[in-house]
Amino acid sequence: MDKPYFLQLFDPQLENPILIEGLAGLGNIGMIAARHLIESTEAKVFAELYAPYFPDYVMVKKDGTCRPPRYQFYVAKTQKNHYIILTGDAQPSMEDTTAHYDLCDEILDFAEKYGSRFIVTIGAIVTSNPSNEVYIAATSQKLAQKHLNKETLVYTEGKIIGATGLLLGLAKRRGWKGICLLGATTGFGAERGVGLSVFNVLTEIIEPGTKKEVEEKT
Amino acid sequence: MDKPYFLQLFDPQLENPILIEGLAGLGNIGMIAARHLIESTEAKVFAELYAPYFPDYVMVKKDGTCRPPRYQFYVAKTQKNHYIILTGDAQPSMEDTTAHYDLCDEILDFAEKYGSRFIVTIGAIVTSNPSNEVYIAATSQKLAQKHLNKETLVYTEGKIIGATGLLLGLAKRRGWKGICLLGATTGFGAERGVGLSVFNVLTEIIEPGTKKEVEEKT
Amino acid sequence: MDKPYFLQLFDPQLENPILIEGLAGLGNIGMIAARHLIESTEAKVFAELYAPYFPDYVMVKKDGTCRPPRYQFYVAKTQKNHYIILTGDAQPSMEDTTAHYDLCDEILDFAEKYGSRFIVTIGAIVTSNPSNEVYIAATSQKLAQKHLNKETLVYTEGKIIGATGLLLGLAKRRGWKGICLLGATTGFGAERGVGLSVFNVLTEIIEPGTKKEVEEKT
Amino acid sequence: MDKPYFLQLFDPQLENPILIEGLAGLGNIGMIAARHLIESTEAKVFAELYAPYFPDYVMVKKDGTCRPPRYQFYVAKTQKNHYIILTGDAQPSMEDTTAHYDLCDEILDFAEKYGSRFIVTIGAIVTSNPSNEVYIAATSQKLAQKHLNKETLVYTEGKIIGATGLLLGLAKRRGWKGICLLGATTGFGAERGVGLSVFNVLTEIIEPGTKKEVEEKT
Numbered sequence: 031m032d033k034p035y036f037l038q039l040f041d042p043q044l045e046n047p048i049l050i051e052g053l054a055g056l057g058n059i060g061m062i063a064a065r066h067l068i069e070s071t072e073a074k075v076f077a078e079l080y081a082p083y084f085p086d087y088v089m090v091k092k093d094g095t096c097r098p099p100r101y102q103f104y105v106a107k108t109q110k111n112h113y114i115i116l117t118g119d120a121q122p123s124m125e126d127t128t129a130h131y132d133l134c135d136e137i138l139d140f141a142e143k144y145g146s147r148f149i150v151t152i153g154a155i156v157t158s159n160p161s162n163e164v165y166i167a168a169t170s171q172k173l174a175q176k177h178l179n180k181e182t183l184v185y186t187e188g189k190i191i192g193a194t195g196l197l198l199g200l201a202k203r204r205g206w207k208g209i210c211l212l213g214a215t216t217g218f219g220a221e222r223g224v225g226l227s228v229f230n231v232l233t234e235i236i237e238p239g240t241k242k243e244v245e246e247k248t
Numbered sequence: 249m250d251k252p253y254f255l256q257l258f259d260p261q262l263e264n265p266i267l268i269e270g271l272a273g274l275g276n277i278g279m280i281a282a283r284h285l286i287e288s289t290e291a292k293v294f295a296e297l298y299a300p301y302f303p304d305y306v307m308v309k310k311d312g313t314c315r316p317p318r319y320q321f322y323v324a325k326t327q328k329n330h331y332i333i334l335t336g337d338a339q340p341s342m343e344d345t346t347a348h349y350d351l352c353d354e355i356l357d358f359a360e361k362y363g364s365r366f367i368v369t370i371g372a373i374v375t376s377n378p379s380n381e382v383y384i385a386a387t388s389q390k391l392a393q394k395h396l397n398k399e400t401l402v403y404t405e406g407k408i409i410g411a412t413g414l415l416l417g418l419a420k421r422r423g424w425k426g427i428c429l430l431g432a433t434t435g436f437g438a439e440r441g442v443g444l445s446v447f448n449v450l451t452e453i454i455e456p457g458t459k460k461e462v463e464e465k466t
Numbered sequence: 467m468d469k470p471y472f473l474q475l476f477d478p479q480l481e482n483p484i485l486i487e488g489l490a491g492l493g494n495i496g497m498i499a500a501r502h503l504i505e506s507t508e509a510k511v512f513a514e515l516y517a518p519y520f521p522d523y524v525m526v527k528k529d530g531t532c533r534p535p536r537y538q539f540y541v542a543k544t545q546k547n548h549y550i551i552l553t554g555d556a557q558p559s560m561e562d563t564t565a566h567y568d569l570c571d572e573i574l575d576f577a578e579k580y581g582s583r584f585i586v587t588i589g590a591i592v593t594s595n596p597s598n599e600v601y602i603a604a605t606s607q608k609l610a611q612k613h614l615n616k617e618t619l620v621y622t623e624g625k626i627i628g629a630t631g632l633l634l635g636l637a638k639r640r641g642w643k644g645i646c647l648l649g650a651t652t653g654f655g656a657e658r659g660v661g662l663s664v665f666n667v668l669t670e671i672i673e674p675g676t677k678k679e680v681e682e683k684t
Numbered sequence: 685m686d687k688p689y690f691l692q693l694f695d696p697q698l699e700n701p702i703l704i705e706g707l708a709g710l711g712n713i714g715m716i717a718a719r720h721l722i723e724s725t726e727a728k729v730f731a732e733l734y735a736p737y738f739p740d741y742v743m744v745k746k747d748g749t750c751r752p753p754r755y756q757f758y759v760a761k762t763q764k765n766h767y768i769i770l771t772g773d774a775q776p777s778m779e780d781t782t783a784h785y786d787l788c789d790e791i792l793d794f795a796e797k798y799g800s801r802f803i804v805t806i807g808a809i810v811t812s813n814p815s816n817e818v819y820i821a822a823t824s825q826k827l828a829q830k831h832l833n834k835e836t837l838v839y840t841e842g843k844i845i846g847a848t849g850l851l852l853g854l855a856k857r858r859g860w861k862g863i864c865l866l867g868a869t870t871g872f873g874a875e876r877g878v879g880l881s882v883f884n885v886l887t888e889i890i891e892p893g894t895k896k897e898v899e900e901k902t
Contacts, residue, residue, distance in 0.1 A: 031353045031418070032346060080421065082349030086342075087409040088417035090385045094392030094402035096428070098417035123343065124522075125559065128468060131518030135467045167526045174530030184530035191523040199524035199534035200467070203516065210532070249789040250782060255857070298857065300785030304778075305843040306853035308821045312828030312838040314864070316853035341779065560740075561777065564686060567736030571685040603744045610748030620748035627741040635742035635752035636685070639734065646750070 034081035034136045042076050042105040042144070047112040048236060049141040049201075051151040053101070053193050054119050057215040060152035060194060062225025063232060064117040070233075071106035073115050078102055079136070083122035083129030103140070110237055114141050121192055134196045138204060149201045149208035150236065152228055153194030154221070155185070160214035162224065164231045168209040169202040177209065177235050181227070185212055209235070252299035252354045260294050260323040260362070265330040266454060267359040267419075269369040271319070271411050272337050275433040278370035278412060280443025281450060282335040288451075289324035291333050296320055297354070301340035301347030321358070328455055332359050339410055352414045356422060367419045367426035368454065370446055371412030372439070373403070378432035380442065382449045386427040387420040395427065395453050399445070403430055427453070470517035470572045478512050478541040478580070483548040484672060485577040485637075487587040489537070489629050490555050493651040496588035496630060498661025499668060500553040506669075507542035509551050514538050515572070519558035519565030539576070546673055550577050557628055570632045574640060585637045585644035586672065588664055589630030590657070591621070596650035598663045603646040605638040613645065613671050617663070621648055645671070688735035688790045696730050696759040696798070701766040702890060703795040703855075705805040707755070707847050708773050711869040714806035714848060716879025717886060718771040724887075725760035727769050732756055733790070737776035737783030757794070764891055768795050775846055788850045792858060803855045803862035804890065806882055807848030808875070809839070814868035816881045822863040823856040831863065831889050835881070839866055863889070 052064025067073070084099035101118035116137060122129035141149075155165060165185035168174035174184050189195065190210060198210045211231055213224040233240065270282025285291070302317035319336035334355060340347035359367075373383060383403035386392035392402050407413065408428060416428045429449055431442040451458065488500025503509070520535035537554035552573060558565035577585075591601060601621035604610035610620050625631065626646060634646045647667055649660040669676065706718025721727070738753035745751075755772035770791060776783035795803075809819060819839035822828035828838050843849065844864060852864045865885055867878040887894065 031349045037421070082346040084345065084349075086345045086348035086414050087407040088385075088413035090403055090406050090408060092404050093389040094385050094404060095387065095389055096385050096408060096413065096417055097420065098414060123345065125343075125561075126345075127520065127522045127559065127562075128518040128565075129346075130522035131520075132468045167524075167530050167532050169531065171529040171531055185526055186528050186530055188526050189523040190526060190532060195524035195532065196522050196534060199532055202533060203473070249854070250786045300782040302781065302785075304781045304784035304850050305845040306821075306849035308839055308842050308844060310840050311825040312821050312840060313823065313825055314821050314844060314849065314853055315856060316850060341781065343779075344781075347782075561779075563738065563740045563777065563780075564736040564783075566740035567738075568686045603742075603748050603750050605749065607747040607749055621744055622746050622748060624744050625741040626744060626750060631742035631750065632740050632752060635750055638751065639691070 031080065031082050034079060034083070034133055036140060037078040037080065039078070040076050044105065044112045044114070044144045046145050046147065047114045047141070049114045049116065049146045049149045051116045051149065051193060051197055053117060053121060055121065055192055055194065056154040056156065056217060057213070057219070057221035057224060059154040059213040059215060059221050059225045059228055061117055062222055063152045063229040064115055066226065066229040067232065068104050068115055068117070071108055071113065073104035073106035073113065075102050076105045081133055083126060083133060084120045089119065108237060114144060114146060130193065130196055134193060134200050137197065138201055147206050149197060149206055150232065151194045151198050151208070151210045152232065153190065153192070153210065153212050154215045154224070155212045156217040157214045160216060160224065162227045163214050164228050165212040165214065166209055167198065169198065169207050173207060173209055181231055249298065249300050252297060252301070252351055254358060255296040255298065257296070258294050262323065262330045262332070262362045265332045265359070265362050265364050267364045267367045268331055268333045269367065269411060269415055270335050271339060273339065273410055273412065274372040274374070274435060275431065275437070275439035275442060277372040277431040277433060277439050277443045277446055279335055280440055281370045281447040282333055284444065284447040285450065286322050286333055286335070289326055289331060291322035291324035291331065293320050294323045299351055301344060301351060302338045307337065326455060332362060332364060348411065348414055352411060352418050355415065356419055365424050367415060367424055368450065369412045369416050369426070369428045370450065371408065371410070371428065371430050372433045372442070373430045374435040375432045378434060378442070380445045381432050382446050383430040383432065384427055385416070387416065387425050391425060391427055399449055467516065467518050470515060470519070470569055472576060473514040473516065475514070476512050480541065480548045480580045482581050482583065483550045483577070485550045485552065485582045485585045487552045487585065487629060487633055489553060489557060491557065491628060491630065492590040492592065492653060493649070493655070493657035493660060495590040495649040495651060495657050495661045495664055497553055498658055499588045499665040500551055502662065502665040503668065504540050504551055504553070507544055507549060509540035509542035509549065511538050512541045517569055519562060519569060520556045525555065544673060550580060550582060566629065566632055570629060570636050573633065574637055583642050585633060585642055586668065587630045587634050587644070587646045588668065589626065589628070589646065589648050590651045590660070591648045592653040593650045596652060596660065598660065599650050600664050600667045601648040601650065603634070605634065605642065605644050609643060609645055617667055685734065685736050688733060688737070688787055690794060691732040691734065693732070694730050698759065698766045698768070698798045701768045701795070701798050701800050703800045703803045704767055704769045705803065705847060705851055706769070706771050707775060709775065709846060709848065710808040710810070710871060711867065711873070711875035711878060713808040713867040713869060713875050713879045713882055715771055716874070716876055717806045717883040718769055720880065720883040721886065722758050722769055722771070725762055725767065727758035727760035727767065729756050730759045735787055737780060737787060738774045743773065762891060768798060768800060784847065784850055788847060788854050791851065792855055801860050803851060803860055804886065805848045805852050805862070805864045806886065807844065807846070807864065807866050808869045808878070809866045810871040811868045814870060814878070816878065817868050818882055818885045819866040819868065820863055821852070823852065823861050827861060827863055835885055
């Protein structure tokens with residue numbers, strides 16, 4: 031294996047699915063928010079992505095069984111939208127920029143096959159006094175403004191590192207639309223509370239009016 | 249040479265050979281156990297693997313002759329099983345994850361050509377008070393449980409780094425079965441005693457009932 | 467994306483265009499000088515270059531919109547010359563030498579298609595007491611000597627690191643002619659003054675007699 | 685350029701040329717010895733090798749002209765032998781092992797086209813009390829023993845790092861014969877004296893009986 035490859039479990043029929051990314055990363059906020067979405071929409075895994083860019087170890091579970099690092103693609107259909115939800119337990123090394131670019135383009139190619147043209151990426155930024163605020167960046171100024179409310183702020187003049195930033199940037203270059211949600215964290219440990227806050231903002235954006243139901247569920 | 253390549257010395261006829269991996273690594277436990285198996289089964293080298301991922305030096309022997317780092321494949325046939333035994337004196341750099349994935353898949357491709365569908369990988373884990381216990385991980389819960397006895401424990405909730413973990417994980421993804429044996433070590437120096445303990449556990453698993461004979465031999 | 471690629475915005479008709487490089491780097495002197503040239507010649511972007519060698523982040527602007535790192539090619543036509551001006555906001559990692567070589571050759575291939583056979587690269591060198599002097603290196607001794615005056619010195623017996631050096635070296639190997647202008651800097655922060663000095667030297671070389679007009683403009 | 689490539693200046697007719705390697709490295713001993721051989725045999729450059737694995741800078745000479753790092757192949761014919769002498773001013777990064785393997789195989793392919801089947805590589809080892817002794821390693825025990833005398837020792841049980849080791853090891857795997865000469869150095873600075881000692885040993889080996897003439901010349 032010297033290139034990423036997909037293990038397809040089944041082949042869902044989708045209409046303009048929104049691609050939602052929540053990978054392992056700072057405070058695992060993206061992963062936590064994606065997990066909430068997977069549970070609340072009863073999403074099912076339909077594909078796995080393996081890559082030589084992932085760490086060279088296997089992860090062993092409680093029962094002694096093992097598997098290599100991977101990304102997983104979940105599919106969900108609600109009354110409002112179809113979703114492809116991407117989550118995973120590792121990212122390539124920070125130094126290996128080609129790995130990041132290659133993986134992101136493979137992911138966008140894959141989602142494009144199912145008709146995706148809109149992406150939401152989820153990550154984190156470190157601030158000294160986080161108070162559950164969520165920062166928004168987007169492929170256009172209009173989109174960045176559209177979802178502003180008392181819980182959200184526009185993220186301005188910075189960098190968004192890793193898949194959370196690069197997926198959005200490369201999607202934009204392909205003509206997709208999309209937004210990025212960044213939970214504020216001190217940068218220490220996994221942040222379940224921040225992950226939930228970002229999930230709630232996400233829900234208001236992609237499933238407006240269903241927030242209450244989702245909170246009861248999780 | 250920008251890809252791994254095999255130097256084939258002869259072409260053995262094999263039936264469902266078990267692939268046994270014992271490479272250089274922590275405490276050299278895998279290499280020591282593989283050496284014991286090679287000696288006790290009178291295995292013969294039938295192929296060598298060279299790769300640009302290995303260190304860029306040659307190793308010089310007592311007589312002043314040199315050779316580049318390599319992996320060696322030995323073949324052995326006992327009354328119970330056919331074996332392909334992989335051993336070697338180097339591993340790719342920890343940072344070069346693509347090298348690890350590529351090498352492991354090349355090795356599995358090679359063994360699959362001879363009909364291998366079962367793998368045993370051998371390595372080590374660091375513990376503060378090792379007492380010759382051997383940890384087991386496997387491709388399925390059933391296999392992990394099958395070989396438990398007073399000398400072995402299930403390895404739970406950790407990572408297995410390098411070829412020892414990745415070969416097992418990638419083999420599983422191909423539908424192979426397999427187990428991983430991890431000798432417990434403090435992490436200082438080569439561990440002949442631990443290597444022998446792991447070899448004895450290995451023998452009980454792959455050649456049950458022949459343990460006594462093997463101990464006399466080594 | 468595992469190779470660099472060009473996004474062509476329009477396809478200008480050019481005659482022997484001079485390729486001018488001013489990328490992000492030490493003191494951003496090359497980028498500042500290139501920016502002055504773009505403004506003074508009213509150059510237009512006609513192509514963008516994206517590469518997996520660039521950093522794996524997106525840059526977010528004041529309005530919350532984002533884009534991945536990129537190089538931009540501007541085209542300008544003056545009464546004296548046609549120009550392709552290359553500028554950009556990132557460079558590959560210092561360690562990834564293959565990325566540097568590959569990008570530089572891609573850039574030279576691209577400019578060669580438009581008929582370029584002359585290059586000016588712009589960068590910086592660190593000196594302890596910079597006094598707005600500009601150092602010159604070239605593909606031939608004759609060229610290095612040709613542009614010496616009270617503001618310029620020949621750069622001797624050193625190295626020119628990154629795209630500024632490598633583009634000139636690889637262009638020379640292709641049979642191009644070219645010079646390199648290096649502004650002197652202490653190495654701390656962006657150097658607007660030094661960038662302007664280098665721009666003035668550049669203007670004397672490529673647009674002799676138009677210096678006054680350019681100074682008024684900028 | 686994402687692969688090494690050769691710039692051929694002319695195409696010499698050679699019979700079983702001995703390939704001599706003396707690249708930049710520890711104490712520059714290989715390069716110094718190769719320089720002596722080039723001068724004493726009045727060798728001429730006939731090919732250059734450029735590679736994206738070399739450092740991403742250009743080297744600027746006294747007159748302000750620049751060129752990228754390169755390897756050079758010289759050709760020489762004496763009454764005794766034909767020679768291809770390889771020298772150069774850089775090596776790939778220590779970490780980039782694939783670069784080392786790829787370059788070495790390209791070099792051996794190139795020399796093999798001219799009929800080379802024998803190689804002499806020249807380098808250095810660090811010892812605490814060097815006294816102009818030269819260590820020898822070889823592709824066979826017979827060759828290592830053959831050139832022992834009061835100035836030389838067999839190099840035993842160690843590693844030979846970089847092109848000096850790897851060229852010999854990869855040549856051996858191709859069925860070539862060859863030896864490696866290692867000058868002893870403290871590891872500080874360029875070692876002209878040690879380089880000359882190694883050159884004298886080299887001369888005794890490849891041009892026996894001509895030592896006096898060469899010493900007068902250099």
